Amino acid sequence: MSIRSAVMALTVLAGGITFAAETYPSKPLEIVAPANPGGGFDALARAISRSLDTEKLYPQSNSVINKPGAGGAIGFAYMQMKSKDNYELTVFSPPLIIGSINGTFPSRYTELTPIAKLITDYQVFLVRADSPYKTFKDLMAAVKRNPQAVKFAGGSAAGNMDHLAFCKVAKAAGVDPSKLVYVAFSGGGEAMTTLLGGNVAFVSTGIGEAIPQIQAGTVRALAVTAPERRGGPMASVPTVKEAGINVTYEVWRGVFGTPGMSKEAQEYWMKTLKTMSTTKSWADSVQKMQWVDAYADAAAFAKFLAEENKSYEDLMKNLGLVK
């Protein structure tokens, strides 16, 4: 902790000295991870930080700072506080949109300056190995017959990604999502134990958490929400589309600047992150973390976010999660 404070003190000091600099990157960069060390946001922020260093893409120093809490709302508030600061970046994922719709975030997601979408991940639906549901079609048929009887679990609160991912699929298949029964757990591990203990019919979770259980044969993956099949251990798992439901659910992660970030700084980071996404050190991180490269520039990212916002708003209204 003392090292971090020292770095922060130096950051402040350096900022004070270089006030007269004219060209853009004249100060150290701070990357805000809106979660605790060890989580997905933290890993992404640190991967960006490492690549900027190893590839010498940013002439100044950079550091990662953790602002955990309230599913990212604390980090969002911190970015608001730093409005117009051109030396603050942060990383976010769908909860940014979800939180700005249901009001757990202090403001709308549009306040942040979009810079780039970097990576993505997908959800997977798992049943126990001895489940009567052999295929995703079997499962959906049972859900259609009686949603009440086919309960599912996830590792986050109701109205979050694990819950909404299946709601989106069900809605596309013509099932009223408000009829579904979701059991919320405070972590993916707890949800998995509940599935293995036979207490729920299936689990909605991220692919990374599911792989060990799939390999061990304790669970069966019925479908992924990706547009096409994933590689490696997931190669044999069909997509939701293959089951005849034309929908995908993406767990994207992208980079944002502060509200009111200067055009110059936004363009600088668009270029720099684009270069970064093609480097070897970045490819290494992506491979190590089992991420999927999904680079999109600021304009495409902003358009994508608007579509996401629309889709979530409809879904959440349907579920009664927003008025």
Added chain:
Amino acid sequence: MLHNLALGFSVAGTPFNLLLAFIGVLMGTLIGVLPGIGPMTGVALLIPLTFGMPPTSAIILMAGIYYGAMYGGSTTSILVNTPGESASVVTCLDGYEMAKKGRAGPALAAAAIGSFIAGTFATLALMAFGPVLAKVALHFGPPEFFALMVMGLTVVTSLAGRSMLKALFATLFGLAIAMIGIDLQSAAQRFTFGNPELMDGVEFLVVAIGLFALTEVFINISEMKHAKEVTTEKIQGGLWLTKEDWKRFWPSCTRGTLSGFFVGGIAGAGAAVASFVSYGIEKRMSKHKDELGKGAIEGVTGPESANNAAAGGSLIHLLCLGIPGSGTTAIMLGALIMLGLQPGPLLFTQQPEFVWGLIASMYIGNVMLLVLNLPLVGMWVKLLKVPEYLLTLFIIMFSFLGVYTMNNSIQDLVIMVLFGIIGYGMKRADIPASPVILGMVLGKQMEEKFRQSMVISDGSLSIFFSRPIALALLALAVISITNPYWKHIGAFVKGLFMKPEADAA
């Protein structure tokens, strides 16, 4: 198995891995001593260091921090009434009382030896029964968890001071605090007043440090004014356990180890819950139960053994099921996946050198911790010779530093001070503080598990009575809470039958 263990020691015994085990347990002890920086943050901050290490070396380092923190957490609980991490809150009760009586040395020694025995036991059990226990663990669904929490809550009868009513009041207060934050099943915000920092609820260590450490500070300050004389704690007797201590040490250590291993390893409920359950067991089964709360060695040995056994036990969940049983093991799982390893049912067969290397390093680490901690007892005890006003300042500094580093949040500091003031009022009104903590620790999980059970059963309470494990745990809870009244009930029933006769006569 011996062949496997030999393989393990050959992996763990390389100079590099020995060094990592040593660094791990040393850092873990430090992290445990400092309030605020818990094993979870400690492990997380070290993850970048493990990049490029072989997975076995990485887990040796991380596991060392994890169980090292369980050792270290007791030190500040005993000496200055400031719990170093959540699993050591209960240790304050009797540990600090012992220190006040000048018996800090034996308390620290008992905590260290108890931790060693429990840690070694958990390692042995992991080795022998790991995969089997993992299967049993799957029978713990939400209803069983709820029943376990109810059983844990009956511990309140043993935390009550003179008045049961006051203890129940304090428990309800704790349960109420546990309700702050976003509700899991409905995503509704409760008692957050739109404040984003309250959405995750109030951190339990913030309340614990306020109620224990700051309250102590306020009491010290108010009493200093009355009597201007500065009193220093006298160290009486030896630093080591007496013959009598040893006699009382063994039964409580055994009970603590077994109950901790059950709670952490089988139920997967974490070290803090384990320490509370163990304290309750001591209060009921110890030969010296009347002394608990007044500085009984059982109150230190039991919970300290329990939290170490639970920490070892939760590694079973991680390694054999691939499912983390605590926050720290969740982070370790993330790190292992990053290192290209897939914890899970196949780990034992696919990666024997990893699993057995870790197990061997846990033996080595536990020995290192004992060697590291026992000589330090004398040094820690000297802390109590510091004049009270300096010690008070020291506690204030420790509390603020620890709570701030947890989330970098000023609001947490305000909440801590608020609970310090509440704690002072409670002390003056003779309301015990520990049931508040108990209510907080168990309340959140108890509610979550109850609601999950209700969703699963479509709202039928029969789910708690139709499942044998849940039913058995609930029955135990009923027995233990009615235990003190059986005599009265017996007398009452007798009275009912006697009366008509008396009337007739």
